[in-house]
Amino acid sequence: MEIDIKHNIVAAITMHTQKVEGGVPIFYVKDKEELVKVATYIAKATLGMVHDLDNGTYIVVKH
Amino acid sequence: MNSVPVVVLSILTGTWARIYLLRIDYRIYPSYPQGYVIHVMLGAIAAFLGAVAVPAIISKDYQAATFLALAATQFREIRTLERETLSNMEATELVPRGKAYIEGIARVFEARNYLALLTALLTSLTAYLTPGATAVKFGCALIFGALLPVLIRPVVQGQVIGDVADVEIAPIEFDGPMLIVADVRIMNIGLETVRQVYRKQGLGVIIKPRNPNATATLANVGQRQAIAHDAAGQLGIHKDIDEPDYTPLVRRQISTGCVVMAIVPSEPQPEALLTAVRNVPILEGARKKPLASRAGRLVD
Numbered sequence: 464m465e466i467d468i469k470h471n472i473v474a475a476i477t478m479h480t481q482k483v484e485g486g487v488p489i490f491y492v493k494d495k496e497e498l499v500k501v502a503t504y505i506a507k508a509t510l511g512m513v514h515d516l517d518n519g520t521y522i523v524v525k526h
Numbered sequence: 527m528n529s530v531p532v533v534v535l536s537i538l539t540g541t542w543a544r545i546y547l548l549r550i551d552y553r554i555y556p557s558y559p560q561g562y563v564i565h566v567m568l569g570a571i572a573a574f575l576g577a578v579a580v581p582a583i584i585s586k587d588y589q590a591a592t593f594l595a596l597a598a599t600q601f602r603e604i605r606t607l608e609r610e611t612l613s614n615m616e617a618t619e620l621v622p623r624g625k626a627y628i629e630g631i632a633r634v635f636e637a638r639n640y641l642a643l644l645t646a647l648l649t650s651l652t653a654y655l656t657p658g659a660t661a662v663k664f665g666c667a668l669i670f671g672a673l674l675p676v677l678i679r680p681v682v683q684g685q686v687i688g689d690v691a692d693v694e695i696a697p698i699e700f701d702g703p704m705l706i707v708a709d710v711r712i713m714n715i716g717l718e719t720v721r722q723v724y725r726k727q728g729l730g731v732i733i734k735p736r737n738p739n740a741t742a743t744l745a746n747v748g749q750r751q752a753i754a755h756d757a758a759g760q761l762g763i764h765k766d767i768d769e770p771d772y773t774p775l776v777r778r779q780i781s782t783g784c785v786v787m788a789i790v791p792s793e794p795q796p797e798a799l800l801t802a803v804r805n806v807p808i809l810e811g812a813r814k815k816p817l818a819s820r821a822g823r824l825v826d
Contacts (some may be wrong), residue, residue: 502716512770515703520772521716526770 465490469525473511477520487522495519527660529581533574533654536666536719539671539800540573540646541566546675547638547682565635569642572601576646580654601639608632620765621758621774626748630809637682645674687733687753688804690740691785695796696732698724707786708732720771727764729793731757731803733785738826739815741783746812749787750776753806760802762792 475483476490476498479499483489490505502513502521511523548565575594581674609632616622623631649671656666687693692767696708700721705712707730715721733753735741743749754774758765765772791799816822 481814507768510768510770514714517702517717524654526773 467525471525473509473523473525474505475520475522476505479519482518482520527652527663529585532667533577533581535653535667536577536646536650537570537573539649539668539674540576540612541570542672543645543675543678544569544573544638546640547641547679554804555604556618559665565639568601568604568639572639573646577650579625579647580650584654589761598640598643600742601636603644604639605632605636607802608635613695619755620763621755622751623755624748624751626666626809626811627752627755628747629748629811630752630807640816641675641678641682642722645671645678648674655674656797684810685808686804687744687808689787690808691736691744692734693803694732695735696730696786697801698730705788707777707788708779708784710777710786712775712777712786712788715771717771723764723772723790724788726789728788729794729796729799731787731789731799732779733787733803735783735785737818738822742814742816743808743812744785745778745783746809746814748810749812750778750787752812753785753803754787754789756806757787757789757791757799757802761795761798764790764792 472487474488476492477483478492478494478498480491485517490501492501498503498519498520498521502523504515505511505523509523511525514522514524544568548562548569566697575597578817579591579594580705582588582594609628612628612631613625616628652670653663656663699706701711701717703714703716703721705715705721715724721809733744735744754776758774763772763774772790774787776785776787778785788801789799817826
């Protein structure tokens with residue numbers, strides 16, 4: 464049987480160190496360009512989808 | 527009357543019924559030679575069971591008739607067979623059919639097998655009941671057996687979305703990362719590159735139910751998944767497994783009961799999308815009729 468975790472935040476990528484905490488892998492980046500790049504790479508690696516929280520933070524969610 | 531020619535004739539008409547109902551269709555799996563062989567053979571067996579029922583009863587062989595009833599229950603397996611095959615293939619689909627659609631297809635296959643049985647049974651019954659010479663009996667039975675599937679098909683075909691709802695194109699908009707079609711916030715798309723593809727190539731569609739029955743039917747999640755699957759299947763989809771951003775989502779406008787979908791087809795042709803959505807079958811399991819109840823009519 465195949466087991467897959469879904470509807471789960473795989474990673475958070477943020478430009479603001481104070482805004483994200485907790486149990487998910489957090490990637491701190493310096494600017495918007497790096498934010499998009501890192502988020503895209505993580506999404507590709509995990510087959511997840513990038514969501515924009517509109518506060519300088521992206522999350523990658525596995526649907 | 528000699529029963530052997532009647533049985534042969536009935537088997538032929540029953541098998542013809544199964545072949546006639548086994549159309550090559552974009553949506554009904556399977557349009558492959560192997561699938562055809564399986565279903566034509568099962569149809570022929572069903573036709574045989576139907577064909578021998580009447581002669582068995584006439585020759586007072588009730589044991590044989592009872593046994594036939596028992597054998598017919600075996601055809602329930604057809605539904606299981608179809609369900610399992612389609613469920614196993616589900617993981618390989620870019621836009622899955624969904625459980626409700628699979629259930630619907632499986633049910634159709636089982637029902638059509640019974641129609642083959644019924645056609646054979648009624649053909650042999652016609653042959654026995656028609657008065658006159660043997661040639662007349664056979665002629666009537668043949669005509670009746672050949673025409674029955676043609677008459678039955680429109681009855682068993684069921685409705686499509688276009689029968690119960692109006693389907694129109696709706697523009698795709700963005701509020702920040704939020705993808706919006708007809709004021710329904712469908713999903714959060716984080717990457718600007720993806721949003722650009724939606725703006726350039728994406729199509730939005732709104733399905734407006736014509737009455738409360740249609741509203742209730744369209745609310746069914748399985749029915750909505752079927753819409754996404756059929757639209758993606760017919761127009762082609764701009765998506766791969768590592769691009770969940772392009773998964774067509776069908777969401778409900780909760781204030782009106784309208785259903786909207788955003789999709790990035792391979793070829794953005796609005797008319798093709800509208801045609802595809804209008805021709806999505808209404809799934810039997812999703813179909814609801816609140817208007818048939820007193821409470822439903824009071825709400826309307």
